[in-house]
Amino acid sequence: MEWFETPAAVSAWSDAQHRAGRTIGFVPTMGYLHDGHASLMRLLRPNVDRLLVSIYVNPKQFAAHEDLDTYPRDLDHDRAVCAAAGVDAIFAPTGSLYPPGYETSVKATRLSTVLDGEHRPHFFEGVATVCTRLFGITRADYAAFGEKDYQQLVILRRVVEDLALPVRIVPGPLVRARDGLALSSRNAYLSDAERLRARSLYRALQRLAVSVEAGGTDVAALVNDARRRLDVDQLDYLALVDPDTLEPMDTVDRPARALVAGWVGRTRLLDNLAVHPPGSEVR
Numbered sequence: 460m461e462w463f464e465t466p467a468a469v470s471a472w473s474d475a476q477h478r479a480g481r482t483i484g485f486v487p488t489m490g491y492l493h494d495g496h497a498s499l500m501r502l503l504r505p506n507v508d509r510l511l512v513s514i515y516v517n518p519k520q521f522a523a524h525e526d527l528d529t530y531p532r533d534l535d536h537d538r539a540v541c542a543a544a545g546v547d548a549i550f551a552p553t554g555s556l557y558p559p560g561y562e563t564s565v566k567a568t569r570l571s572t573v574l575d576g577e578h579r580p581h582f583f584e585g586v587a588t589v590c591t592r593l594f595g596i597t598r599a600d601y602a603a604f605g606e607k608d609y610q611q612l613v614i615l616r617r618v619v620e621d622l623a624l625p626v627r628i629v630p631g632p633l634v635r636a637r638d639g640l641a642l643s644s645r646n647a648y649l650s651d652a653e654r655l656r657a658r659s660l661y662r663a664l665q666r667l668a669v670s671v672e673a674g675g676t677d678v679a680a681l682v683n684d685a686r687r688r689l690d691v692d693q694l695d696y697l698a699l700v701d702p703d704t705l706e707p708m709d710t711v712d713r714p715a716r717a718l719v720a721g722w723v724g725r726t727r728l729l730d731n732l733a734v735h736p737p738g739s740e741v742r
């Protein structure tokens with residue numbers, strides 16, 4: 460496996476791959492890799508000639524009070540996960556990813572301000588900006604993103620289409636632990652007791668999905684009912700939205716996405732699930 464620490468080094472490698480006629484698949488991450496990340500590598504691996512993973516904890520997507528300094532890190536473990544998934548190269552910048560004088564920002568105007576954007580106002584601008592720069596540096600042909608971060612996936616699709624970026628976004632299904640909790644690097648923060656309570660996010664989403672499959676259509680009633688399954692210290696939102704635009708829905712008369720975010724102790728957790736009314740096409 461090759462290991463690059465500067466944008467120039469990885470760009471030179473990518474250019475050489477393209478000159479040789481090879482395609483590049485790319486999985487951007489913040490490290491502390493788990494099977495959710497590995498699933499994206501496995502998804503791309505058979506479909507690309509070279510597979511690149513980046514490991515970068517992007518300061519632009521953390522607010523001052525958030526966990527930038529304590530975000531878990533373990534590069535030796537990350538290297539082993541990548542090797543097992545058949546990764547060809549890792550880009551792990553040692554310094555800043557941004558050149559001196561950097562001042563450009565990328566923002567999907569409405570999509571960045573709803574749901575998680577209401578609670579983390581600068582987050583999606585930071586994500587869209589770093590991903591756009593990473594696409595430029597890596598010249599990736601395909602980039603995989605997990606449905607775990609559903610809003611992020613919707614926003615990056617929008618950005619790539621709006622800016623006509625020469626990369627194809629490939630979505631990967633959300634990977635859960637055996638107890639149903641969505642895998643996340645931040646699960647490492649949870650105590651055993653908190654982890655038991657964290658499972659309630661998925662239970663609430665399942666309740667929503669089952670109620671919709673049974674014919675429930677009134678979103679306010681569905682959300683009120685599912686909320687009772689939650690055992691969190693603070694609920695940021697539990698919402699049923701259009702899966703492509705993230706616009707709120709009043710009535711579930713077509714496939715929808717249920718999204719939830721809440722705090723268990725000092726850990727903020729996200730989860731989401733596809734929801735299908737009876738007879739609608741599963742997507």
Ligand code: AMP
Pocket residue numbers: 487488489490494495496498499603604605606607608631632633634635641642643644
């Ligand atoms: P992160 O390191 O948290 O920035 O995540 C990097 C990529 O892995 C993003 O595209 C995430 O959506 C994806 N990812 C993280 N957790 C999971 C999961 N449990 N299932 C699927 N993809 C995931």
